Every structure is written in C-alpha cells, then in structure tokens.
Amino acid sequence: MEHDNYNDDTKPNSKKFISFKHRESLLTQLLATDPNLRMIHDLIALFIFVFLLYKIEVFINEPTKFWEIFDGYMRNSSDLGQVIQIWFIMKMFVLCLHYPLVLFNNFFQYRWLINNFENNNYNSDILCEMYENRQYAGCLYQIILYTMYSCISIFAILFYCTYCILVYDIKLIGSFSLLIEMTRLLMKSHSFFIEKKDLFIEKETLKNLMVNKQHTNMYRSFWALSSRASFRKYIYYMFAPTLLYRDSYPRTKKIRWGRVLNFGLQFILFILLAMYVYQGYLVNLTKTCTESIELNLKLLYQIITPGIIFYWLFFYVFFHLYLNLTAELLRFGDRNFYEDFWNSKSAKVYYRKWNHVVQNWLYVYVFIPVDNRFQNRILTNFAVILISALMHEYIVTIVYLLEKYGLVKNLVSIKLIVTNWSILLAILIIEYNYRTSCPLSEPWKQIILPRFIHHVKI
Known part of the structure; x- marks a missing residue:
C-alpha cells in the first residue's frame, strides 16, 4: 500500500480532476494555532470525562439503571x-x-x-x-x-x-x-x-x-x-477516507502514533457520550402503541436539545475524529474533509462545506457529466440535488429549493441544526418505535403509510 511517490498529473483533457495535496483538517489547524480554542476544546473533553465518571458512579450505586440501558443496547445489537x-x-x-x-x-x-x-x-x-x-x-x-x-x-x-x-x-x-x-x-x-x-x-x-x-x-x-x-x-x-479513486495519494512519511492515541481516546469518549444521549433521547420519545405524544414546549425541548448535541457529536466523531484517525493509520495526506460550514450564509454554501468527501464525488460524477452533456446549469443543479436527496434525505432538497426562491437567507446553520436535524431525528425514532411496537394488520399500510402522524397531537 505504499504510495509515497505521489503523482498529481492530470489526464489529458480532463475537466473533472480534483487534486490531492498535503493538508490538515480545519479543526486540527485551528487547535494547533489558536490556544483559546484549544483550551475550550480541552475543557469540553474534561467536562465529558467527569460527566461519564459521575454516570459510572450512579450505575454502581443503582445497577438497575445500568442494566436497563445495557438491555436496550443489547436488543439493538443482537444481530x-x-x-x-x-x-x-x-x-x-x-x-x-x-x-x-x-x-x-x-x-x-x-x-x-x-x-x-x-x-x-x-x-x-x-x-x-x-x-x-x-x-x-x-x-x-x-x-x-x-x-x-x-x-x-x-x-x-x-x-x-x-x-x-x-x-x-x-x-x-x-x-x-x-x-x-x-x-x-x-x-x-x-x-x-x-x-x-x-x-x-x-x-x-x-x-x-x-x-x-x-x-x-x-x-x-x-x-x-x-x-x-x-x-x-x-x-x-x-x-482510504476519500470517494475519488487515484493511483496514488499524498502520503505522510510515518504514522504519528501520538495522534492515533489522541484521536482514538477522544473517539471512545465521545462515542460513550453519544450512546448515553441516544438512550435518554430514545426513552423520552418512546411510548407504547396505545399512547399518543402531545406536541408541547416540553417535547420540543426534549427533541431540540439532544438533536443539537447529536448533530455536533456526529460531525466531530465522524468527520473529525474517525476520518482523521483512518487517515493517520493509512498515512493519507489530504485531510480536507470539511470547511467552516458553521459560518455559512446560504444553504448552498453550507452543504458544500459540510462534507467535502461526498461533495467532491457529486461534483466529479454527477455535476460535470450532466453539465457537459446538456449544457444546462438548472438541469445540472437539479441532478445533483436529486442524487443527493436519494443518498441523504428529502429535506435537503427542500432547503435548496427554498434558497433558490429567496426564502432562506439568514441563520441557515441555526435553522438546519435546530429544526431540520433535530425534528427529523425525532420523527425517525418515533416512527421506528411505533412500527416495531404495533405493526398494522394490512402489510401495504405498514410499508407505505407513516405512523407518527397518528400518534402526535398538536
């Protein structure tokens, strides 16, 4: 797997080439250059560590709480x-x-x-x-x-x-x-x-x-x-942490095991936090099939707060820790996995900066071929939106279309984090619970009709 002699030459007449080069991820650069941000990062990690120690003490004193959570995870991982x-x-x-x-x-x-x-x-x-x-x-x-x-x-x-x-x-x-x-x-x-x-x-x-x-x-x-x-x-x-094939990539000279240990320990720490938040989130939204969920401020708080935590945990654990850990073990040099999406002022910019790994693939294998074939930017953008929606979720397409007509201009990041992510995650958990707890008698209804709309009261 040695690709030390990296060749960045493009193929003749290739308009779809995206070059790879040695660069660190954005948070790695910021944490290395900004001591204030590094202090905030360390304080958050320390707070999570102390919080998990406290929960361990609670589980030791009250074993039934631990076994209740453990049984829930065992049911979800029995297969x-x-x-x-x-x-x-x-x-x-x-x-x-x-x-x-x-x-x-x-x-x-x-x-x-x-x-x-x-x-x-x-x-x-x-x-x-x-x-x-x-x-x-x-x-x-x-x-x-x-x-x-x-x-x-x-x-x-x-x-x-x-x-x-x-x-x-x-x-x-x-x-x-x-x-x-x-x-x-x-x-x-x-x-x-x-x-x-x-x-x-x-x-x-x-x-x-x-x-x-x-x-x-x-x-x-x-x-x-x-x-x-x-x-x-x-x-x-x-x-390798990329979706674009090349015969060679920029490679670091050696594996920096200090970074591997740092990313690995943080990965375990934040995964444990995500598991605890998920369990609490699931318990708050879990009802029997004979009960209904009343939409009120308490429920909104229970939905939005864990949703925001999940959003940032998913970004930090996957895009920063996991991809950087994989890149370090494989000596993969280009770690530009994301940009400062939190500063985006439009949905279009937000989704381009949020996930470079997928966006580069969409650009090379959807945007460029469709644009070269039809020479129609509207059709090209629609093709990218369609493929992205099939790969992710329908709500992404709605955001792009709203911005097109000037309905989404400000606070895009807050809107996406607080509303879209949190509410979508809550709906998925509620729907999953009702489908597994009380299936419908007619199979076609079980497949087609959403269940949560029958159990949420406004």
Missing part, C-alpha cells in the same frame, strides 16, 4: 453477527466482481493494441490515434460492459443489502450502519470503474512498446504495465 456477515459479503462482491471486470477490460484494450499491431492493419501513428479516441470497441461491447457493471452494483450490493435488512429484520443501529456502508461501496466502486476502466498509455510509451516488441509475452507485458488496475492500490483506496 451484530449478521451485520458483520452482510458487510463482509458486500465487500467481497466489490473485490471479486468489480475489480476483475475492470482488469479484464484493461486486458481487452491491451490485446486489441497488440493484435492490430502484429497483424499490420495500421501503422503505429494511426493505431495510437485510434486507441486514444477509444475506437477499439464498438457500441455493443460498451453496452455489455456497462450492463455488467450496473448489474454488479445493483444486485450484488444495493439489492443484496436491502434484501438482507428486510429478511433478517436487522435492528435500527445495524440497518443504519449497513446502509451507510452500502452507499460508500457503491460510490467507491463507481469511481474506480470510471477512472480505471480505460487503460491509459502515453503515446510515446505505446510506440516504444510496439517498436521494441516488448509484448512478446502478452500476459507478462500487460501485468508489467503501471497503468493497469492494481489490486494493491484498489485495496488501499477501499479503506
């Missing part, structure tokens, strides 16, 4: 073995199907070059020009290639994951983690397929290969090509 099995099988599908498909296509292109040169059908200049214009395969072959790729993505990952969640009745936490992993694998495999399905060989290298007859053993010469799909590089990419 951990099935979750790991499904995750492993999805990973094997990607490694054993997507990679061989790309490698076979690379070999097909290389064999076409060698065979046409040996048969003297074309001189080297014409052959190189045909290869650069990708005239080695007809329309039928391209259709077959993309059909095979689509079938692998749809049936081996998307349908398989969805089917297992429904059939095995995976609990809330397991279902969420599997769906996140399914989306990640689909996006990663798509980037790998697009970037590596064509075997790029420079014109001079191609001429030298033909003239010097370095292709006597076709299989050995193909395997020696640096531009073919490499399994070692593919494995590194599958675990």
Whole structure:
C-alpha cells in the first residue's frame, strides 16, 4: 500500500480532476494555532470525562439503571453477527466482481493494441490515434460492459443489502450502519470503474512498446504495465477516507502514533457520550402503541436539545475524529474533509462545506457529466440535488429549493441544526418505535403509510 511517490498529473483533457495535496483538517489547524480554542476544546473533553465518571458512579450505586440501558443496547445489537456477515459479503462482491471486470477490460484494450499491431492493419501513428479516441470497441461491447457493471452494483450490493435488512429484520443501529456502508461501496466502486476502466498509455510509451516488441509475452507485458488496475492500490483506496479513486495519494512519511492515541481516546469518549444521549433521547420519545405524544414546549425541548448535541457529536466523531484517525493509520495526506460550514450564509454554501468527501464525488460524477452533456446549469443543479436527496434525505432538497426562491437567507446553520436535524431525528425514532411496537394488520399500510402522524397531537 505504499504510495509515497505521489503523482498529481492530470489526464489529458480532463475537466473533472480534483487534486490531492498535503493538508490538515480545519479543526486540527485551528487547535494547533489558536490556544483559546484549544483550551475550550480541552475543557469540553474534561467536562465529558467527569460527566461519564459521575454516570459510572450512579450505575454502581443503582445497577438497575445500568442494566436497563445495557438491555436496550443489547436488543439493538443482537444481530451484530449478521451485520458483520452482510458487510463482509458486500465487500467481497466489490473485490471479486468489480475489480476483475475492470482488469479484464484493461486486458481487452491491451490485446486489441497488440493484435492490430502484429497483424499490420495500421501503422503505429494511426493505431495510437485510434486507441486514444477509444475506437477499439464498438457500441455493443460498451453496452455489455456497462450492463455488467450496473448489474454488479445493483444486485450484488444495493439489492443484496436491502434484501438482507428486510429478511433478517436487522435492528435500527445495524440497518443504519449497513446502509451507510452500502452507499460508500457503491460510490467507491463507481469511481474506480470510471477512472480505471480505460487503460491509459502515453503515446510515446505505446510506440516504444510496439517498436521494441516488448509484448512478446502478452500476459507478462500487460501485468508489467503501471497503468493497469492494481489490486494493491484498489485495496488501499477501499479503506482510504476519500470517494475519488487515484493511483496514488499524498502520503505522510510515518504514522504519528501520538495522534492515533489522541484521536482514538477522544473517539471512545465521545462515542460513550453519544450512546448515553441516544438512550435518554430514545426513552423520552418512546411510548407504547396505545399512547399518543402531545406536541408541547416540553417535547420540543426534549427533541431540540439532544438533536443539537447529536448533530455536533456526529460531525466531530465522524468527520473529525474517525476520518482523521483512518487517515493517520493509512498515512493519507489530504485531510480536507470539511470547511467552516458553521459560518455559512446560504444553504448552498453550507452543504458544500459540510462534507467535502461526498461533495467532491457529486461534483466529479454527477455535476460535470450532466453539465457537459446538456449544457444546462438548472438541469445540472437539479441532478445533483436529486442524487443527493436519494443518498441523504428529502429535506435537503427542500432547503435548496427554498434558497433558490429567496426564502432562506439568514441563520441557515441555526435553522438546519435546530429544526431540520433535530425534528427529523425525532420523527425517525418515533416512527421506528411505533412500527416495531404495533405493526398494522394490512402489510401495504405498514410499508407505505407513516405512523407518527397518528400518534402526535398538536
């Protein structure tokens, strides 16, 4: 997995290239340069540590409270073995199907070059020009290639994951983690397929290969090509904190174990806090199916306060701690995972800064292709919104459309944090509880109709 010799050269005529370079995440830079912010960060971590110690003392004195929470988590993680099995099988599908498909296509292109040169059908200049214009395969072959790729993505990952969640009745936490992993694998495999399905060989290298007859053993010469799909590089990419495939990335010289320990301890600390807040949040919103929830100021407080805590915990634990921890262990140099989204004055800017990992993928594989094809910025923006909504949530699309017509101008971050995130999270928990506690007699209603609207009184 060594990619120390990082090459940032772009492909010819490529408008979709996003460069990677050595840079730290924004919070890492701020904490290193601003002692006041670092003091606030340390005080918050100390406060959480003391709070968790206090809760441990409470659990020791009142074991029933601990076992009540423990039983709740055990019920939600009782299918951990099935979750790991499904995750492993999805990973094997990607490694054993997507990679061989790309490698076979690379070999097909290389064999076409060698065979046409040996048969003297074309001189080297014409052959190189045909290869650069990708005239080695007809329309039928391209259709077959993309059909095979689509079938692998749809049936081996998307349908398989969805089917297992429904059939095995995976609990809330397991279902969420599997769906996140399914989306990640689909996006990663798509980037790998697009970037590596064509075997790029420079014109001079191609001429030298033909003239010097370095292709006597076709299989050995193909395997020696640096531009073919490499399994070692593919494995590194599958675990790297990015959704854009490159043959090489900027790498740090060594793993800084002090940072690993720092990120790891913080990760455990904040995960424990998130688990406690989640349990309290769930208890406050959990009712039996014979009870209704009255919408009042107390309920709004119970919804909004934990929702805000969840929002910042999710950002800090995932985007800062987890991604930086993964990057440090893999010596991944580019850690620009987010920007100062908390200072955004519009929803458009907010979502661009909130998650660079996903936004870069949307820009490269949705925005650029649609814009180049239709030359219509409205249609392009709509395509990005649609894909993002399918990947995340419908409410994201509403925010973009409201801003388009001037209805969202100020306090965008506060609005998104306090209302959208908190209320959506509360609705999901309430809906999940009612669906699992009191299913409807008609199966089609159980699938289609939302349940929370029948149990919330205004």
